[in-house]
Amino acid sequence: MSRAAILDSVSSAVAGVPDGATVLVGGFGLAGQPVELIEALLEGGARELTVVSNNAGNGDHGLAALVRERRVRKIICSFPRQSDSWHFDAAWRAGALELELVPQGNLAERIRAAGAGIGAFFTPAGFGTPLAAGKETRVIDGRGYVLEYPLHGDAALIAAHQADELGNLVYRKTARNFGPIMAAAAMTTIVQVGEIVPAGALDPEHIVTPCVYVDRVVRVDHDLVKSGDRL
Amino acid sequence: MSTLTGIGKDELARVVAADILPGSFVNLGIGLPTKISNYLPPDSGVMLHTENGMLGMGPEAQGDQIDPDLVNAGKVPVTELPGASYFHHADSFAMMRGGHLDVCVLGAYQVSACGNLANWHTGKPDDIPAVGGAMDLASGARQTFAMMNLLSRDGRPKLVPECTYPLTGLACVTRVYTDLAVFLIQPDRVVVRELFNVDFSTLAAALDVPLVEQTGNRAT
Numbered sequence: 001m002s003r004a005a006i007l008d009s010v011s012s013a014v015a016g017v018p019d020g021a022t023v024l025v026g027g028f029g030l031a032g033q034p035v036e037l038i039e040a041l042l043e044g045g046a047r048e049l050t051v052v053s054n055n056a057g058n059g060d061h062g063l064a065a066l067v068r069e070r071r072v073r074k075i076i077c078s079f080p081r082q083s084d085s086w087h088f089d090a091a092w093r094a095g096a097l098e099l100e101l102v103p104q105g106n107l108a109e110r111i112r113a114a115g116a117g118i119g120a121f122f123t124p125a126g127f128g129t130p131l132a133a134g135k136e137t138r139v140i141d142g143r144g145y146v147l148e149y150p151l152h153g154d155a156a157l158i159a160a161h162q163a164d165e166l167g168n169l170v171y172r173k174t175a176r177n178f179g180p181i182m183a184a185a186a187m188t189t190i191v192q193v194g195e196i197v198p199a200g201a202l203d204p205e206h207i208v209t210p211c212v213y214v215d216r217v218v219r220v221d222h223d224l225v226k227s228g229d230r231l
Numbered sequence: 232m233s234t235l236t237g238i239g240k241d242e243l244a245r246v247v248a249a250d251i252l253p254g255s256f257v258n259l260g261i262g263l264p265t266k267i268s269n270y271l272p273p274d275s276g277v278m279l280h281t282e283n284g285m286l287g288m289g290p291e292a293q294g295d296q297i298d299p300d301l302v303n304a305g306k307v308p309v310t311e312l313p314g315a316s317y318f319h320h321a322d323s324f325a326m327m328r329g330g331h332l333d334v335c336v337l338g339a340y341q342v343s344a345c346g347n348l349a350n351w352h353t354g355k356p357d358d359i360p361a362v363g364g365a366m367d368l369a370s371g372a373r374q375t376f377a378m379m380n381l382l383s384r385d386g387r388p389k390l391v392p393e394c395t396y397p398l399t400g401l402a403c404v405t406r407v408y409t410d411l412a413v414f415l416i417q418p419d420r421v422v423v424r425e426l427f428n429v430d431f432s433t434l435a436a437a438l439d440v441p442l443v444e445q446t447g448n449r450a451t
Contacts, residue, residue, distance in 0.1 A: 028283045028320075029306040031299060054320075058306075081361040082306075092359055101360055104282065105324030105367030112321035125328065125367040128401040130352075144401070173317055174283050175300040180319040208319075 004167025004214045006196060010040035013190050013218040017046050017155045020073075024111065024151070024182040025053040025063055026158035029082070032175035034159040034192045035062035036220045041157070042066050048073045052111065052151050054104065054178060056080035056088035064088070072097050076151065078104035103131060106148050108181060114150035115184025115213070123148055156186030160209070163193040164200070167214030168207045176208065183213040190216045235382070235437065237410030237427045245270040246425070247336060247378060247408050251277055255333040258282065258368060261305040264336040264378050278314075280332055282364040284323045287315030304364065324364070327371035335372035337365060339379040339407075341394045344440045346404040346416040348377060349396035362399075369400030381409035381437075388438045390414060390421070415445075 007013045014037055017023065023041070027033025042065055051072050056079075057064030066072055068087040075097060080088050091097050102110070103125045113121055122145035126132045136147040158179040161172040169191060171179055183189045196219050238246075240263060248270035251257055258280045259267050268290070271277045279288040281303045288303060289310035297308040318326075326332065341349040348369050352360045369375050379389055390407060406424075407414040412434055413425040422443045423431060435442050 029302065031283070031302050031306070079361045079363040081359040089359060093357075099360075101362055103362050103366040104320070104364040105328060105371070108320035108324050123328070124370045127370070129366060129398045131362065131366065171317075173298065173301040173311070174281070174285050174303075176317055176319050177284050178320050181321045 004211055005216050006165060007216055007218045010036050010192065010218055010220060011044060013037060013192070013216050014040045014044055014155075014157070017041060017044070017188075019046055020048045020050075021046065021154040022050040022052065022152065024153035024156040024158075024178075024186050025051055026156070026178045026182050027063070028054050028174065028177040029058050030062070032159050032171070032177045032179060033058075033062050034157045037157040037159075037190060037192050037218075038062045038066055042069060042071060047071045050074040050076065052076045052107075052153060054078055054107065055082060056085055056099075058082060058084045060087070067091050067097070070096055074098040074100065076100040076102060076107070078102055078107050101131060106146075107151070108178065110148055110151040111178065111185045112181045114152040115181060118150060120147055120149045122146065151185065153182065153186035154188065156182040156189045158182050158189070158191050160191050160193045162195045162197055162202065163191060163214070163217045164197050164202050164211075166199050167191070167211035167217055168199075168202055169193070169209035169211075169214060170202060170206055171208055180209045183209045188215045189213055190218075192218050192220045194221075195219065235411055235429055235433070237381070237412075237429065239410070240266060241269075243378065243408055243410055246413065247376065250406075251275070251334060253277065256280055256286070256331065258327070258332055258335040258372060260335065260337040260365070260368065261363075262338045264338060265305070267336060267378075280323075280326065281309070282323050282327065282368070284318050284320060285311070285315060286318075286326075287312045289315070324367050324371070327364075327367055330371070330373055332372045334374045334376060335368045336376045336378050337368060339377040339389065339404075340396045341389050341391050342377045342379075342404050342407050342416070343394045344390070344392055344416070344421050346402045347394050348375070348399045348404050349394040350377075350399050352397045354397050365399050369403040374405050375400070375403045376406045376408060377404045378408045381411045388440075390438055390440055392439050414442075
């Protein structure tokens with residue numbers, strides 16, 4: 001892999017994500033959601049996307065805006081229905097997108113498996129439920145398991161707290177959520193950060209995502225969410 | 232049977248809290264179970280896990296404490312306690328799936344006599360399904376407690392011979408805490424451990440599940 005590129009705009013950071021791409025989108029609700037990168041993808045015109053994310057958009061910004069503009073053909077997530085998921089709700093009720101619902105831990109492990117080179121894995125979560133319908137199962141030591149496959153991304157859009165010039169990342173609190181595993185699971189990993197620091201400025205013991213997983217970094221003033229414009 | 236009046240939600244949360252052993256690692260589900268944290272003694276050493284990636288979660292954030300990067304599984308801003316740690320989602324669910332959490336407490340639509348849980352979807356065609364971590368929690372924690380009103384708003388029992396709602400997990404619930412009674416789900420029977428404002432025969436008549444009245448020392 002080549003070294004991460006530091007870019008000076010979100011539009012250049014998301015350039016080249018093609019129509020029909022599978023895009024891993026970080027965040028748990030708005031915590032850690034790369035709102036500015038998603039909106040740049042929206043402005044860039046990409047459509048027919050498959051999005052992998054925990055939720056299906058909150059409020060009117062970020063993933064919600066991508067769904068509102070009908071750029072998402074399919075969403076693979078664990079928890080689409082929320083008090084502020086009106087754009088998803090409308091799209092789903094209109095039959096405008098396909099939903100693949102996955103238990104949250106299986107979603108995370110499928111993403112992790114993609115980054116770790118695992119071909120498939122047996123998990124107990126979902127066994128005996130409608131979400132395991134049609135899937136291969138196995139009883140191991142008396143316990144039922146479901147076979148689940150990895151979720152690879154053509155691109156990952158994630159948010160981190162800081163990057164160094166090489167693309168090493170640290171996160172803040174529960175905004176870490178899907179960032180580290182999505183970074184590893186995509187062909188092109190695009191990261192928005194609040195600050196870019198010189199190589200060596202981050203304590204190597206504290207780096208959460210090593211730069212080998214990161215392709216593009218852009219600094220944003222992450223104000224959309226923190227300004228209180230949440231809903 | 233909707234005329235039965237048991238204990239309130241806060242009192243029920245207090246009952247569950249009293250059953251959580253000091254030093255336990257615990258996940259409290261969204262909704263009713265969240266109240267349990269209000270009744271855990273500060274010196275209990277119970278550490279709360281939230282599946283979006285934190286151990287050592289503190290109370291809900293107020294005022295200046297609110298930080299959009301620090302939320303619980305219900306996306307409510309929370310605080311961190313000394314000794315808290317953060318981790319990514321795959322680690323968080325490995326912690327759960329790997330049996331490292333002592334207890335999780337989940338809300339429920341229905342629990343069956345063998346401990347099957349239904350709590351994620353009504354199954355109605357126009358209801359948007361959302362599962363979150365419910366299936367992972369139900370099958371992952373060492374013990375899964377359900378917490379719910381025993382009767383639905385229209386008076387139907389939610390402790391049932393077989394769940395009619397889509398299942399969350401098989402044979403995963405070990406105890407059911409309700410406003411009218413605490414039930415222990417055992418391999419071949421359902422034991423009533425505790426009654427609230429109701430006598431055993433009235434309770435037994437209200438349910439289609441055969442019940443056994445607990446005798447002797449309280450098993451926990």
